[in-house]
Amino acid sequence: MxxxxxxxxxxxxxxxxxxxxxxxxxxxxxxxxxxxxxxxxxxxxxxxxxxxxxxxxxxxxxxxxxxxxxxxxxxxxxxxxxxxxxxxxxxxxxxxxxxxxxxxxxxxxxxxxxxxxxxxxxxxxxxxxxxxxxxxxxxxxxxxxxxxxxxxxxxxxPASADVFACAVESSMLTTFQTAEAAWWTQKAPGYRADQGDANPHDVALEKLLAAGKARLLTDEFFALSFDFESLPDGHRARKLEVAITRSGRLDAIVFWWYCYMLRGDKVPTMTNAPSSFSKAEAREIDHWRQAVCILPYPRPAVQAGQVVRLVVFHTDEDIWFRVQDELPVGPAELPRASSNLAQLSSSRLWMLSDEEKYRQLQQAMHRAVKSLNKGSPLHTNMQVVDLSDGPFMSFLAFKSLCRYGWNPKSRRMRKMLRMARTPLISLETNEEDLQVAKELFAMHPSCSSLTPGFTRPGAFRHVPKVKHLLGSPCLTPESVSMICGEPFARECEGLPCDSQMWHHWAQVDALRFALKPTAVLLPRSFRLKAVLLSCHDLWRRRQEIQSAWGVDVSAVNRLHPERRNGTPGLPGSPGRPRFPCGLWQVEHAILSDPVTLCQVDLAEDFPDSVRRFPGVMLGSGRPGVHGIATWTEVWFSKVTGWIPTVRIGEAARFQPSPMLQGVLLAKKLAQDTGVWLESFFSAADGSLHVQARWSSGAPF
The missing domain is CATH 3.40.50.150 (Vaccinia Virus protein VP39)
Incomplete structure (x- = not known):
């Protein structure tokens, strides 16, 4: 900011x-x-x-x-x-x-x-x-x-600020902080009961409502006041009585602020309130979002006309709400996670709540493990490597290995299992995901002892061994039967969603020496899709600036993302990188049908320097184009088909998604209705660059 x-x-x-x-x-x-x-x-x-x-x-x-x-x-x-x-x-x-x-x-x-x-x-x-x-x-x-x-x-x-709020029902918002209903916590009570850190999350409330992912349960209500010229104590709590205007489940409190700029002002003139609530002048460029506090489980069902008692708390850095009648005794501290759940970002938790996606991945994993078992009742030399950060693909592989061929009746085969190499290796690139992997596997009944022969009522009698490794594994040539991944790498969070796929491709290529000739890659391929975009506010606020309210601020232009990115030194193709954006939180409209920008088979060799892809034409049939948006679709198997990282709704808008799209904005607007795109992947920076020009031939 x-x-x-x-x-x-x-x-x-x-x-x-x-x-x-x-x-x-x-x-x-x-x-x-x-x-x-x-x-x-x-x-x-x-x-x-x-x-x-x-x-x-x-x-x-x-x-x-x-x-x-x-x-x-x-x-x-x-x-x-x-x-x-x-x-x-x-x-x-x-x-x-x-x-x-x-x-x-x-x-x-x-x-x-x-x-x-x-x-x-x-x-x-x-x-x-x-x-x-x-x-x-x-x-x-x-x-x-x-x-x-x-x-x-x-x-x-500003001299002071008031905090206002409203109550909402939103299953989507609850996944930002908790995992009580997630598929991977069904037999991990420690994570299922964890309410996570109570730090507020950012959200564009009006976009959430428009997408049908939230319902308002109350009108706007007053919560707190802050005088910046007479500062409050570092810890405060205040009781609230809030009238419910619509029946539903009380999942979260969304809140915002109004600033009174000068001592004695009666009307606020700066705010981040949703425009439909705002008491201040409407914002011309809507880059502000609101904050959301997720309420702990169990969340109460409320009825229209009911009065709910809340308590709002604050420290020097956080504001949060709870459904309770009385004020706490002593200073309140921000509620914290009771497990390693807090090691996962809100977008990662949201991603992991997609039960349909992981059901498809489980089906693909079942199919892959069954294919490896063809011709043999049990592969004692089978080795599966999970490249994704976090143990979630390993969980799917573990279940498939248990289900298909890991519970033999023969004593001889059980003895061979005990002598076999570790069949499942879960690679982690950071300590946070390593802690999550170990804790989560330890909570799971079938995984709490990772040695063959472990017995527990309701669990598999013979479970595959799992090894959690931080860093690179020691693998022998042609020893790996399968490389799998969601894919997800923590270091790619905050980047366009295709960054996960380029990163995964590089990892697969680094382990190619260890793959058996019949090895399975899961996923097998991915492709980037692209559309033309109308997004005036986003385009305007991303432009360089010379002056603001009569002040020359042009020195900041040296920090503009286009300048800081530099130009990939590729003769004749000065491609531009895309920036990451969750377009569902931005006012936009999709103007064209999707086209495939590029497609990659992960069995192919990773490029040494640059890989060019054939050019494509995007046409909208109408003017008003401000940019291009890209996203990925991933192919795991025939049973899954292409799984998209984001979906397009009926209103020609991107639907809410934890994955970020890649956006390329026009440097100069034109009346053209089409854009010619050429793309190339640069191994030097691990990203896709795009060269675009208007259908008239002018630079995009």
Whole structure:
């Protein structure tokens, strides 16, 4: 976000280095936000401007520079920005605006500084807010500033904020944090009962409602108020009585905030509320999302007309809700997971809740294991390697191995089993997934002892051995009967969904020496699909910017994702990488039928440098094209067919999905209705690059 003080930018694009500063362009294009701040600057009393001002988490410097430009009587603004790259951008912007002598920039967190009482600031400008208001350590940062950097009677912009909320029913939202109904926890009570960490999650409520994935159960209701000039205690709890307007199951509380920019304001002028609820001016560019708190299981069924008693809590960093009658005794702490469930991201938990997909994968695994057993009642030399992070494909393989040929009646065959090599190897690339794998297998009744001959009522008498490995396995040539995967690699989270497939292909290729001639690959192939997209808001907020509200901020353009990506040095094909985006949370429309951009058989050799794919034409038949969206479909077997990572709804929109699409936006808009695409995979950076041009021949 524009004024986030943290140097590490989280969020959906955190895994993609070139996207690290994309949020700053979102904020700089947000006229409603800048209008709210500039309106407050204009109304500041002159007495406040006779003292020092401070900009905490200054980002590109837009707020401090706007303040100095609008109120030239102000002598100096001290700005803090912990990211040294952004601090240099702020300094460059100050020079461009002729304000360098009046803007003092410190490339560190404000919490690392303290001022003498006579040198303290009278005005604090700090937009260090996230969707849940407090997630950027807003209160902790302001409390330190109040104690160490500001005068006693300081002014803050924004001056205060109110938190409002509504209750919703949404099975989809519950999967962001818990796994109580997931297929893989049916016999793992420790995970099934775990309610996960109660940290808020981001969601675009109106898009969720439009997709039919949530129902409102209440009107908007008031939850909390924060005065940034008289800070509350670090821990508070407040009782609420909420009227239910629609019957359903109370799954979650979605909440948002309204900011009053200047002391004494009666009307909020900055908000992240859904537009249908908003009391403030409508946002021209809708990049803000809301926060959601998942309520713990069991979630109550409520009836229209009923009054539900809630308690809302907050610390310096989090806000959460619970259904309960009384306030807690003593300060409340954010509820935490009781198992390693918290090691899995919300998108990963959501992905693992897709029971239909994993049922298809189980069918494909059954088919694969049966094919390996043809011609022999039992393969004592069978070895299966799971390349996905997390033990979930290993679970499917374990069940198939138990079901087909791992419970022989012959004593001789049982003896051979005890002497056989470990048939199932679950590879993990990080400690987090290794912990999840070991804990989850230990919870499962059939897996709690991973040695042949283990017996338990209701379990398999002879279970295959499973080895969980961190890093690369020691395999002998032609020893592996099957390589499988979902595919999923933690390092590819936050990237376009096809990144998982390119990564998996590279892993398969690295183990090719160990594959038997008859080895099975699961999945076997994948393809990328592409459509033309109309997405004006997304296109606009991703553009480079010269000025905002009269302030030259062009120094930030050096951080634009297109510039940071650079150009793959491929003569004649200056392809562009796509950026990751969950399009279901963005206003968009699909303008064309899908076409296959490329298709890969995983049995093929991984390219040494570049692999080109044939060009394709995308045609919409109507103007208004802003970009191209891509997603993957994966082939496991004939029983599964092509499994897509996202589906298109009847309204020509992408449906909610935990997987991110790859998006390529036009650099210059045109009236053309078609786009010619050529794509090539670069082994150097492990991603697909796209060269596009309008049907008229002009660059896209």
């Amino acid at each position: 524009e004024d986030v003080e943290e140097s590490d930018v989280d969020g959906p694009v955190g895994a993609n280095a070139s996207e690290r500063y994309a949020w700053h362009f979102d904020m700089l294009h947000d006229d409603a936000r800048l209008k709210a701040f500039c309106g407050a600057f204009d109304r500041l009393p002159k007495t406040v401007l006779q003292h020092l001002a401070m900009d905490v988490g200054c980002g590109t410097g837009i707020l401090g520079l706007s303040l100095l430009r609008q109120r030239p009587e102000l002598s100096k603004v001290v700005a803090f920005e912990s990211d040294p790259v952004l601090a240099e951008v702020t300094k460059a912007n100050a020079v461009k605006n002729g304000l360098a002598p009046k803007l003092q920039v410190h490339a560190l967190r404000s919490t690392a500084m303290s001022f003498e009482p006579g040198d303290r600031a009278k005005l604090l400008v700090a937009e260090i807010l996230d969707a849940g208001l407090l997630g950027e350590d807003c209160l902790g940062t302001l409390r330190h500033a109040s104690d160490s950097l500001l005068c006693k009677d300081y002014w803050a912009i």
